[in-house]
Amino acid sequence: MNKLDFPGVRETLICGEGPGGLPIFIVPKPGYRKTYAMLAVQYGSVDTRFAVDGAWRDTPAGVAHFLEHKMFDMPDGEDALQAFARAGASPNAFTSHAMTAYHFACTDRFEENLRTLLRFVSTPYFTKESVDKEQGIIGQEIRMMEDNPRSRVYEGLLAALYGAHPIRLPIAGTVASIAEIGADTLRDCHAAFYCSARMCLCVAGDVDPARVEDVAGAVWPAARGPAVTRDYGAPNREASRKTASRAMEVARPIFALGALCAPPAPGTETLRFELLGELAMEALTGPASPLYKALYEKRLINRDYGYGLFRAPGAACLVAVGESPEPDAVREALFDEVARLGRDGIDAARFERLKRAALGARLRLMDVPEALCRLQADAHFAHARYFDALSLFDALTPEAAYAFLNEAFAPARAALSVVSPKADRGG
């Protein structure tokens, strides 16, 4: 196993390999009681159209998420959740635009739980009966998300920004799209994506790295998997629509503003892109910016206001999300502030302070095993290593941050999604 030390932050990343070349990343956390393990698949909601060994196929929205639900079933009538429960672990899973991940945390019996994780994710078992039943459960989940204004406003934004990219579809799909998913769809997609070439295992905790590799060697199947090509449609550099709106049971309007960026090249460039995007948004609208104070004092935003860089395969945008009585005024103020930064520049001393704060935020995350594993999986799928981001700070300049903002904040590239209160109701 390959051991990489990052002495500046006193962290170590151990890189190993399982059967079929399954990448294994371990971040030792001496003294931690909890061990966290995540098995991630580079298969998310955006992977609806792909070719397996040259044969193209289109799949309904929501397959990745549906698979996540059904993977826990095991052929012996057993449910992986029960196996984890018996060994005192807390398992869970999530599906994002870019990945599906299965994970557990435990304070005891780590190897037994790791075996369970590797075993159930590599064992497809789907019956018509159980798939039909799951449609009901996922249907409920979709309806729950439909009542969540934060999800809806974000979905509205992505659908407005992207006319063709499957990121425009909800992660779980729709009640109609999941009705098209059968046991065979799940089997095919599992065979295409759930293999060593498109997965990685990340572990953070007080573990013996050699044992992790041993357990993987004993349990994980050796197949590297077929060749897969993915298609996200023609990339768009302009927003498909400028606005999206919806009325819901909310007390005040909720907005999400997005501005398209050109997706970064893979590798360390992706890390640099994310860091620069984050610093640029801090400079534009972070709590120490003049814009934040002005918006807050006019009550155009409140402490729920958030902002940042969003990235998924083939897609990237800067976003600002919050509650506001006048979302259009927030949009206008953001564009005006980008113009002002163009005239006055981003203050160099302030930019150095923002770098300090960004470094601090990364250091804090290193205390959180869950975050470390997810960030490393994300970085790996972008052909990078998370800790390498730490060496990129010095080279970033205020001018580069401004250029980043200026490129994204062009009227043709931006969209504003708003969820407004339904008329004459509550509140």
Place this chain on the structure above:
Amino acid sequence: MAEAVRLTVRPGVTLTALQTEQFKTDVLSLSLLRPLSREEAGLSALLPQVLCRGSRTYPDMTRLAARLEALYGARLEPAVRKKGEVQCVGLTADFVDGAYLPARPDQLRDMAALMGEILLDPAGGGEFLPAYVTGERAVLADRIRAERNHKPTYAVRRMLALMCAGEAYGAHELGEAHAVEALEPEALWAHYRAVLARSRVALFYAGPRPPDEAADIWRGALDALPRAASFDRADTRVVRTAAARREHEENMDIAQGTLILGMRLGVAAGDAQYPAALLAAAVYGGTTTSKLFLSVRERLSLAYYASAWLEGHKGILVVSSGIEAKNRAAAEAEILRQWTAVAEGTISDEELEAARLSLIHRLRAAADRPDRLEDHFLGQAAAGRTEGPDALAERLRGVSRAEVAAVAAGGAWDTVYFLRGEETHE
């Protein structure tokens, strides 16, 4: 992990200190412990929001935020929490320990000093700046109103408010929106001066420094804190019985209904049977092997989620489920039936041990999360106790099936609340 140590820093001011070198992040918090009441909740909740607008040295949010950036992105937040019938009002902070930073700055001393200044030396000198008060009262009122945006949380809150309408616990820890909007700067200032002197204060520190040193640093930061001759009492009354079961229903134009049930379990965190009560709640609805998860969700597909937990300070068991309105009667009947099974001791060895292991895991894993420990020990401080999660985990190991059933049999359903989707479309 080292044991948490509780020290008295000044009269009525205690520090829970946890010396650990496990983390890069240090955690600090400061809470005034107030008796929760409808009259006072809004005033007390508004205080930390206004204080965080600015202090003497950092008189506006821009300068304060810049200071936090310079402290390597330290986070400092106003915090208002409800621990039983104690309203905990103050500040929480976390920040990278100086040992991990270039030039090794004394981040702990700097942050404690900043928190002390924010608490004791607000911008405006001998009064609050009126613009800060009018701005923050509007923001706070908006925040209270926005709670209905998130239906599952809103529904739990409504159920508890209806269930405890005649008790302090029924009050919202942020106050009522319309009352908060009417709060004036002068009244807030008078309240501020009074509660600073009359409140017990709970401090917390987790980080590498010895408890005595942390206490000295806090003592220095809070040197100007006025102290009265005696302090307002803040504790929680546990209601151990329910009258007749009450039902409430509300309509919203939403896709999914939310069914919430509340039970007087009659056992709270200070009681000997508390571990058995925790275990009963976990067997019933606390894990993916629980009765509610396996029956209501998995077997009957009546809900996307169905779970239960114990509000330990007040001794209330809460059940929450997301259902379609047409399934309401079936879901409710199943939820009640599963509790009866717990109370009758119809609990398999596997169910009992999985629930026990899950609870023990959660409690022991808390040692890896200083923010969770902070919240845990604030609850302990509010109740005048010092038990850490490890001690509670140990007590869970010996609980028997009969003890779980006995605690469950003593519970009485009190309130059923249904947030109904209108089902007029889709």
